[in-house]
Amino acid sequence: MRTNRTILLIEDKTNLSDTLRTLLEMHDFTVLLAENGEEGLRQARLNRPDLVISDIYMPVMNGYELLDTFQSDSTLRQIPVLMLTAKTGMEEVNKAMKKGAAGYVTKPFLFKKLHAVIRKILF
Amino acid sequence: MKSQYYIKVNQLLNGIKAPVLIIDPDAMVVEKANKTAIAQLGEALVGNPLQVMPVNGSFILAAGSNGKKSHIDFKSSRVHIHRKVYLLAIGQPVARQAALRLQLQHLEKERNLQEMKANFISMTSHEFRTPLTAIASAIDLVEGRMQREGAIDDFYRRNIAKISHEVFNLNTMLDEILTLSKIVSNNYEINKMPVDVRKMVDFLKHQYFTDRRDDRKLEVKISGTPRKVIVDKDQLSKILVNLIGNAFKYSDKKNPVLRLRYHKRKCEIRVADHGIGIPEKDIPNLFNSFYRGSNVDGREGTGLGLSIVKTFVEMNGGKITVDSEENKGTTFSITFRYEDE
Numbered sequence: 001m002r003t004n005r006t007i008l009l010i011e012d013k014t015n016l017s018d019t020l021r022t023l024l025e026m027h028d029f030t031v032l033l034a035e036n037g038e039e040g041l042r043q044a045r046l047n048r049p050d051l052v053i054s055d056i057y058m059p060v061m062n063g064y065e066l067l068d069t070f071q072s073d074s075t076l077r078q079i080p081v082l083m084l085t086a087k088t089g090m091e092e093v094n095k096a097m098k099k100g101a102a103g104y105v106t107k108p109f110l111f112k113k114l115h116a117v118i119r120k121i122l123f
Numbered sequence: 124m125k126s127q128y129y130i131k132v133n134q135l136l137n138g139i140k141a142p143v144l145i146i147d148p149d150a151m152v153v154e155k156a157n158k159t160a161i162a163q164l165g166e167a168l169v170g171n172p173l174q175v176m177p178v179n180g181s182f183i184l185a186a187g188s189n190g191k192k193s194h195i196d197f198k199s200s201r202v203h204i205h206r207k208v209y210l211l212a213i214g215q216p217v218a219r220q221a222a223l224r225l226q227l228q229h230l231e232k233e234r235n236l237q238e239m240k241a242n243f244i245s246m247t248s249h250e251f252r253t254p255l256t257a258i259a260s261a262i263d264l265v266e267g268r269m270q271r272e273g274a275i276d277d278f279y280r281r282n283i284a285k286i287s288h289e290v291f292n293l294n295t296m297l298d299e300i301l302t303l304s305k306i307v308s309n310n311y312e313i314n315k316m317p318v319d320v321r322k323m324v325d326f327l328k329h330q331y332f333t334d335r336r337d338d339r340k341l342e343v344k345i346s347g348t349p350r351k352v353i354v355d356k357d358q359l360s361k362i363l364v365n366l367i368g369n370a371f372k373y374s375d376k377k378n379p380v381l382r383l384r385y386h387k388r389k390c391e392i393r394v395a396d397h398g399i400g401i402p403e404k405d406i407p408n409l410f411n412s413f414y415r416g417s418n419v420d421g422r423e424g425t426g427l428g429l430s431i432v433k434t435f436v437e438m439n440g441g442k443i444t445v446d447s448e449e450n451k452g453t454t455f456s457i458t459f460r461y462e463d464e
Contacts (some may be wrong), residue, residue, distance in 0.1 A: 117332045
């Protein structure tokens with residue numbers, strides 16, 4: 001059974017994104033993958049996911065630039081973006097939230113935690 | 124220095140035309156100076172601590188012979204004299220302008236090196252989190268799949284929990300090393316501002332202390348009229364994460380409690396647990412780097428957390444105290460001033 005919700009996961013570490021994809025699929029989400037912000041943006045425009053989960057530090061178009069692009073585009077603005085950040089400093093988190101992120105989870109995380117944040121945003 | 128060496132070293136030193144100093148590297152005391160050095164820098168130099176700290180082995184001393192001011196640029200290196208290590212510093216006179224320029228260069232070099240070190244540690248710790256995240260997620264996946272297939276039992280559950288627990292331990296240690304390296308290299312910019320502690324506690328509770336594996340929660344109790352305190356936000360958050368994290372780590376059944384009390388003149392934050400407590404004999408050393416309680420058993424840690432906490436509390440003009448009884452629990456209390464006091 002699917003939740004009928006599609007999540008676009010933007011993460012350049014494929015080892016992690018493979019695992020997360022399987023975990024999310026086990027929890028009945030449909031998952032799309034992108035390896036950087038630019039590709040993520042293209043996928044978001046094409047497939048209109050219900051939620052975007054994005055890493056911050058990526059080689060082509062980082063998470064902050066992605067948030068800026070989403071905010072300046074009226075068709076993308078409604079899609080919530082959840083940030084995965086490896087920095088625990090409040091500065092990073094504040095910056096992401098100011099740029100319009102719907103939430104964030106600091107790496108490393110328990111899937112239980114990520115799942116709880118996803119549910120809070122989507123349901 | 125032993126006598127037979129003393130004569131040899133003396134002859135050797137006085138044979139050199141440039142000013143030469145021999146320095147004890149532990150106390151940074153000038154043990155010996157040759158004739159040229161004494162003539163240019165004065166007798167008082169010997170037997171006293173060096174007035175400047177060498178940067179990468181270099182330092183500049185002001186010399187004042189015949190009423191004329193000049194500067195001597197010393198370069199030092201380690202030498203063994205009678206099996207003990209000394210610094211042998213050989214000087215070269217420089218003009219004042221050149222002296223300042225040299226001093227600046229030394230400092231610049233040192234600063235670049237420190238910056239490089241801090242950047243390196245920050246970068247590596249960031250890189251370490253990538254595999255840690257992949258491991259944590261893979262463990263979750265294995266456990267989830269086993270559960271779904273009915274293949275999990277207590278043995279697997281216990282050992283899977285162990286792996287996961289250790290991954291997060293490693294992550295905490297990484298945070299502490301990163302923080303300490305920043306403190307040591309003086310790379311911590313303190314940025315005090317009015318902070319709403321209630322809001323921060325709420326934020327940290329949801330960020331770090333919910334959806335735990337063991338389903339325990341942080342209980343928060345607030346009393347008094349809320350007012351803002353003047354602290355560095357990032358540092359207060361590190362202080363609280365550490366104290367709350369410890370409260371979870373050193374207890375296992377009851378929920379830790381954070382009491383936020385707005386007193387008349389100060390704001391008090393008490394973090395209490397009902398855990399293993401701290402033996403009385405360990406309390407005096409509790410805030411020293413690398414010191415760990417004698418009853419921590421298998422609980423991993425670097426012994427850096429509380430030393431960082433104390434440094435940050437004091438950098439923000441606060442006070443920290445601890446009250447503990449073995450096998451009953453521990454309460455840490457920190458206080459800060461209000462913004463308009």
